[in-house]
Amino acid sequence: MLAETVREAARRFGDAAAFVDPDGTRLSFAALDAGSEAVAAGLAARGLGAGDRLVLRLASTSRYVLAYAAAAKLGAVTAGVNPVLAPPEQVRLAELADPRLVLTEPGEVDELAAFGAARREPGRAPRPLPADDGRPVAIVFTSGTTGAPKAAVFTERQLRAVTRIDTGGVWAEQPGEPTLASTQFAHVGFMTKLPWYLRRGLRMFIQGRWRARDTLALLAEHRMSTVNAVAPQLALLLRVPDFDDFDLGAVKLIVAGAAASPPTLIEEARRRLDARYSVRYSSTESGGCGLGTDPDADDDEALFTIGRPRPGIACEIRDEEGRPAAVDEVGELWLRTPSAFAGYWRDPAATAATLVDGWIRTGDLGRHDERGLVRLAGRRKEMFIRGGYNVYPAEVEAALGTHPAVAQCAVVPRPDPVMGEVGVAVVVVRDGAPAPALADLRDHLSSRLAHHKLPEDLRLVTDLPLTAVHKLDRAALSRRILDSP
Incomplete structure (x- = not known):
């Protein structure tokens, strides 16, 4: 082919x-x-x-x-x-x-x-x-x-x-x-x-090393109509000091994949680029095909979900027994797509654990609402337990990202002698905004999340560690938090 x-x-x-x-x-x-x-x-x-x-x-x-x-x-x-x-x-x-x-x-x-x-x-x-x-x-x-x-x-x-x-x-x-x-x-x-x-x-322009300002220059010079990026890259684009000096009037669509997009990032990107925004969800095993939000979606879909399965693809949220979960019940996200990988190279056991009757077990947790929209809750292995209650970092991060002072954020657990584990909010402050206190963030979240999900510590950082493909490197972030006082 x-x-x-x-x-x-x-x-x-x-x-x-x-x-x-x-x-x-x-x-x-x-x-x-x-x-x-x-x-x-x-x-x-x-x-x-x-x-x-x-x-x-x-x-x-x-x-x-x-x-x-x-x-x-x-x-x-x-x-x-x-x-x-x-x-x-x-x-x-x-x-x-x-x-x-x-x-x-x-x-x-x-x-x-x-x-x-x-x-x-x-x-x-x-x-x-x-x-x-x-x-x-x-x-x-x-x-x-x-x-x-x-x-x-x-x-x-x-x-x-x-x-x-x-x-x-x-x-x-x-x-x-x-x-x-x-x-x-x-x-x-x-x-x-x-x-x-x-x-x-397509005429594809290759960057030797991704740099935010160089990317803006290429978008402007070649009058590109679509910005394909992951959320951390978009956040860096918007932080370029002379962002407004670039002529980005040709941009009509932003497609953000690979990592969750905080609501405030989506709002800011749509406003400053005057473009529609589509969040895409997929995995390596799905061949890069999965779900997406409609570029013209209402704010609830655009800001807080990963949308619906794309044509020809099926998605289910399943419980621990592999049965379909109820509406708004958190479970594992399973995908069925003709683009699904054939298997892991010379690893039949891992293949059988991931590819079940034609369905991909993604390892991601989510829930679907009455409209069929899917909301991510994080990775199964990222979940932590505070005082007997499950906490899903992605859910907390989505709510935390609505705070006006938060440009980027992550939530990682740290050991606690009483609760077992508690959440630490790691925040990159939006340019020009006052640094929030932990109490401010907890007050902002209290109407959106149950008490046991609220972070109990706060670290303000200038950036979040990323993997080689610009995803949040949670392992590196957890080491940084645990190693710091």
Whole structure:
């Protein structure tokens, strides 16, 4: 599916730019097709064949895309390793895939292309692989925020399903719509979605390292209509001192995924960008497809929920026994989607625990209301118990985020000799707002949450620690809180 899409995009869009590297180098759709053929020949000469794993420990540039497309043309499986991770972490993930080849330097892709081009017979294109929906194409490593990372496998069938969910399978009539690469290419948001990016004829601008001010400059310069980001990135964009000096009038839609969006962030982003806002919820295992709020939703849906399942996707909240939970009852969120991963690489036990009768057990807790909207309550492993009562950090954070002085927040537990555990509110104060006291926050929350859910300690910080994919790093935050007086 990926290989045929690369070829068809080249035929349709030709020399139009598909990717623009941080240094300004452009890779056209035609060059992606021809270049990946050459890289494929180079990889084949080094012994990579159908079913073999190619690990890419490469920065997110056009060379990564060339190698990924080349492997797909050979029927090999690409596993991307985020280069932001520490070297020992990268090595562990690479070993998990049991690779035939590992590429660690961008120059290696150039060498493969040159070698492959020299060996190819002029005018003779390689024979395309026969169609096989069950053929593995990509391995995407989970973030490991609640345990050891696992390797989720996606086949041609899942990539086709992702494309159908996100685009309806329709090709763009012409190329050129500019967009930003908002995630590392090793992330599920690129590995499973590259085919539909190509179908849309997108011109994707790649940032070497995400910086808020550089992002605003690109949005303004190229008159981009959509901002794709995670909530922490959006919060940083709004904190750029000269934000209002950028001409962002072309922006019409904000799509925020991967992390919950605090209500005050949604309100501020909508107002200052004069754009609609859609919260998206998904997981690595779902192929990056799941639920979303309507961009034109009322405030209750837009500010406090993750919306409803997208077309073709089912969602249920289930209790501890796996039975559907009642309205407003907290339970685990289960997803059923044609884009669901095929399984974890060589880990049938973990696969069976997560993929049950075609349903993905996400490990996230939530509840649905009478309108069918889903409200997150946090991760199952993040829940803590105060005095015998369950407390879900995400629920407290959603309410805490409505305080006018709170720009970003998190709630983590700390041990307590009486209650067992109590909540600590960690707050980044909104620019220009007075720093709130714990009593102020508790008073604000008292009409929204039960008494046992109110935080009993407060830490004011300048920023929250993030993982390599810009999610809140709760483990690092908990260590920071427990290690500080």
